[in-house]
Amino acid sequence: MDENLRKEIRxxxxxxxxxxxxxxxxxxxxxxxxxxxxxxxxxxKDISPIITEIVDSVNGLDSxxxxxxxxxxxxxxxxPKEKIEEREGLPELKNAIxxxxxxRFPPEPNGYPHIGHAKAAIxxxxxxxxxxxxxxxxxxxxxxxxxxxxxHAAIKVGLEWLGIKFxxxxxxSDDMKIFYEKAIELIDSDRAYICTCKREDISKNRRERxxxxxxxxxxxxxxxxxxKMREKFKPGEAIVRFRGNMEDDNAVMRDPxxxxxxxxxxxxxxxxxxxxxxxxxxxxxxxxxDGVTHAFRSKEFELRRELIDALLDALKMRKPDQGFFSRxxxxxxxxxxxxxxPLIEEGKVSWYxxxxxxxxxxxxxRGIRPxxxxxxxxxxxxxxxxxxxxxDSLEAFNRKIVDSESIRLFMVANPKKLVIKNLxxxxxxxxxxxxxxxxxxxxxxxxxxxxxxxDLKENPIGTKLRLLGIGNIxxxxxxxxxxxxxxxxxxxxxxxxxxxxxxxxxxKIKMIIPDILFNENEEFNEDSLKEIDVxxxxxxxxxxxxxxxxxxxxxxxxxxxxxxxxxxxx
RNA sequence: GCUCCUAUAGUGUAGUCCGGUUAAGCAUGCAGCCCUCUCAAGGCUGCGACCCGGGUUCAAAUCCCGGUGGGAGCACCA
Numbered sequence: 001m002d003e004n005l006r007k008e009i010r011x012x013x014x015x016x017x018x019x020x021x022x023x024x025x026x027x028x029x030x031x032x033x034x035x036x037x038x039x040x041x042x043x044x045k046d047i048s049p050i051i052t053e054i055v056d057s058v059n060g061l062d063s064x065x066x067x068x069x070x071x072x073x074x075x076x077x078x079x080p081k082e083k084i085e086e087r088e089g090l091p092e093l094k095n096a097i098x099x100x101x102x103x104r105f106p107p108e109p110n111g112y113p114h115i116g117h118a119k120a121a122i123x124x125x126x127x128x129x130x131x132x133x134x135x136x137x138x139x140x141x142x143x144x145x146x147x148x149x150x151x152h153a154a155i156k157v158g159l160e161w162l163g164i165k166f167x168x169x170x171x172x173s174d175d176m177k178i179f180y181e182k183a184i185e186l187i188d189s190d191r192a193y194i195c196t197c198k199r200e201d202i203s204k205n206r207r208e209r210x211x212x213x214x215x216x217x218x219x220x221x222x223x224x225x226x227x228k229m230r231e232k233f234k235p236g237e238a239i240v241r242f243r244g245n246m247e248d249d250n251a252v253m254r255d256p257x258x259x260x261x262x263x264x265x266x267x268x269x270x271x272x273x274x275x276x277x278x279x280x281x282x283x284x285x286x287x288x289x290d291g292v293t294h295a296f297r298s299k300e301f302e303l304r305r306e307l308i309d310a311l312l313d314a315l316k317m318r319k320p321d322q323g324f325f326s327r328x329x330x331x332x333x334x335x336x337x338x339x340x341x342p343l344i345e346e347g348k349v350s351w352y353x354x355x356x357x358x359x360x361x362x363x364x365x366r367g368i369r370p371x372x373x374x375x376x377x378x379x380x381x382x383x384x385x386x387x388x389x390x391x392d393s394l395e396a397f398n399r400k401i402v403d404s405e406s407i408r409l410f411m412v413a414n415p416k417k418l419v420i421k422n423l424x425x426x427x428x429x430x431x432x433x434x435x436x437x438x439x440x441x442x443x444x445x446x447x448x449x450x451x452x453x454x455d456l457k458e459n460p461i462g463t464k465l466r467l468l469g470i471g472n473i474x475x476x477x478x479x480x481x482x483x484x485x486x487x488x489x490x491x492x493x494x495x496x497x498x499x500x501x502x503x504x505x506x507x508k509i510k511m512i513i514p515d516i517l518f519n520e521n522e523e524f525n526e527d528s529l530k531e532i533d534v535x536x537x538x539x540x541x542x543x544x545x546x547x548x549x550x551x552x553x554x555x556x557x558x559x560x561x562x563x564x565x566x567x568x569x570x
Numbered sequence: 571g572c573u574c575c576u577a578u579a580g581u582g583u584a585g586u587c588c589g590g591u592u593a594a595g596c597a598u599g600c601a602g603c604c605c606u607c608u609c610a611a612g613g614c615u616g617c618g619a620c621c622c623g624g625g626u627u628c629a630a631a632u633c634c635c636g637g638u639g640g641g642a643g644c645a646c647c648a
Binding site: 028032041044091108110140206207240241261278282302331381383387388390397400406493550556 | 571572573575576580581584591592593596598599607608609611612640641642643644645646647648
C-alpha cells in the first residue's frame with residue numbers, strides 16, 4: 001500500500017469528518033475513493049481494512065486536532081467547495097448533429113393558444129436554437145369541422161408575443177396531394193384497406209381485437225372503393241384503415257384510421273377536398289417530408305409513436321426521433337375548451353382573455369411577461385411526470401423581470417379620509433423607483449388625504465404613522481375621518497410607513513384581482529375575480545396602457561386602461 | 571377491463587440510461603438577518619425529500635422482482 005494513497009484516504013476522511021461534525025464512516029470513504037480511483041475497485045478487500053483503520057484514527061481525534069491537521073497538511077480542504085454547475089437548459093438530444101436538428105410546433109387552429117401551447121412551442125424551439133437548427137410552425141389543420149381562421153390568427157399573435165421565431169411556416173393542408181399519393185401507395189401495396197363498417201362496430205371490434213370483413217378484401221376492391229370515396233360514399237360510410245395488428249396490446253395499432261370523408265368547408269382550402277387525413281397519418285408524413293429530426297409533443301401521444309414508426313416503415317420513409325413531455329396545467333386554472341366554453345356561456349368568465357385563464361392573451365393582460373413564461377417552462381424540464389405547477393412559480397420569475405421596470409406609485413384601497421392639522425407642505429417629490437433611476441414625480445398636497453383603513457389599528461388614537469415622502473403624524477381623532485397632527489420628518493424606523501393619496505387630485509380606478517377559478521374541490525370559485533374601487537395618484541394618468549406599476553405595499557399591477565388596472569401578483 | 575407512462579423536500583425539478591467522486595444539487599415556498607423612507611427587488615443564513623416491500627452488491631435514488639398512488643390511451647379529435 002503506497003503512502004500517497006494512505007495520505008489521500010486520510011485527507012478524505014478528515015474532510016468528511018470536518019464536514020460532518022468531526023465524525024466520518026468507512027463505507028462513505030470507501031465509496032468516495034472508489035469514485036475517484038476506479039482502478040481500485042478490484043482491490044476492495046485490500047484497501048477496506050486500511051480505510052477502517054484510518055477512519056477510526058480520524059474519528060479518535062477531537063475536532064480541534066482534526067482542524068489542526070487539516071490546516072497543516074491539507075489547507076485546501078478549508079476552501080469552500082465550488083458549487084456544482086447546473087446544466088443550462090434542456091437535456092442533450094440523442095442523434096443530434098449540430099446545425100442539422102429540425103423541430104416543429106404543430107398546433108391545431110381550433111382554439112386560442114394557452115400555456116400548454118407555449119410549452120410545446122418553447123421546448124421545440126429551444127432545441128432548434130440549442131443545435132443551431134431549423135424550427136417549423138405547422139398549422140395542423142386536417143379537420144375542417146374544427147379549424148377557424150380566427151384561431152389560426154390568434155395562435156400566430158400569441159407565438160409572436162412569446163417571441164418565438166420560425167424558420168418556416170406551413171399548414172398540413174398544403175400537402176393534401178401527398179397524403180393522397182401515400183394513401184394510394186399503401187392501398188396498392190395492401191398495407192391499407194377501405195372499411196365500410198359502422199362506427200360502433202369498428203370501435204367494438206377494436207376493443208375485442210377482432211378483424212372485420214373489410215380487412216379481407218383484396219387490393220382491387222380497395223382500389224375501387226378508394227375511387228368511390230372520392231365522390232360516392234357519404235361521410236361516415238367509408239374510411240381508409242392501416243393494416244396494423246388487431247391483436248396488438250397497443251390499441252392504437254389495431255387498424256387505425258388513415259383517412260376519412262369530411263364535407264365541411266375548410267377555412268383555407270374551401271371545398272376542394274373531401275377526404276381528409278387523420279392526425280396520425282398526417283403527422284407521420286409531414287414530419288418525415290419536412291425533415292423533422294426530433295419531434296416533441298405532450299405525452300398523451302406517446303402510444304402513437306409506434307404507429308407513426310410503422311406507417312413510415314410501410315412507406316419506406318425517413319423517421320424522426322420522437323420525444324414526449326407532460327402536459328402543463330396550473331392548479332385551479334382549466335386549460336381545456338370543454339371547461340372554459342360553458343363558463344363563458346354562463347357569463348362566469350368574460351372571454352378567452354379573462355385574466356383568470358391560462359390563455360396567452362389572458363396572461364399578457366394580467367402582466368405576465370413572455371420571458372417569464374419561457375424561464376418558467378424551461379425550469380419544468382422535460383419530465384413525463386404529471387405537472388400541476390403552482391402559479392407561484394411563474395409569478396416569481398415574472399416579479400424579477402418586472403421589478404426593474406415598474407414605476408412605484410401610491411394607491412389606497414379601503415380609503416379613509418385623513419386630515420393633518422398643521423401640515424404646511426404644498427408638494428412633495430418622490431422618486432419613481434428605489435434603486436433604478438426612473439426620475440421623480442411631484443405630488444401636490446394639502447391637508448386632506450386618503451389612507452387605507454387596513455393600516456389603522458382598531459383604536460388608533462395616539463399611534464404614530466409615517467406617510468412615505470411626507471413625514472410623521474400622530475393620530476388624535478378617529479371618527480368618520482381621521483384627524484392627526486404633523487410631528488416632523490425625522491426618520492424613526494419603528495414607526496409604520498404607509499402610502500397615501502391626496503384627496504384633491506385622487507384618481508379613482510377599478511382594481512381587478514384575479515384568483516384561481518376552481519378551488520381544491522374543483523368547484524367554481526365565486527370569488528375568483530374581485531373588483532375593488534381604489535384611489536391612485538394622478539400620475540397614473542400619465543402612464544401608457546400596458547405599463548407595469550408596483551403600487552407600494554400592495555403589489556405589481558398592469559395598467560389596463562385609464563380607469564382600470566389588473567393585479568399581477570405581490 | 572386491457573395497455574402504456576410516471577413516482578426525489580410544502581411545491582416544481584436535477585441526478586437515474588453507464589451503481590461509488592453529492593450522508594442527494596437547484597428553484598420556489600416558509601422563517602430569520604442585512605440593505606431599503608414599500609410587505610418589492612438584491613445579499614446572507616436556516617428548514618425540508620429518494621412511494622412501499624423484497625433481492626443483487628463491499629456499495630442502490632440509480633440495477634432486478636413484487637406491490638401501491640397518480641396520469642394517459644383504447645375517436646371517422648388533434
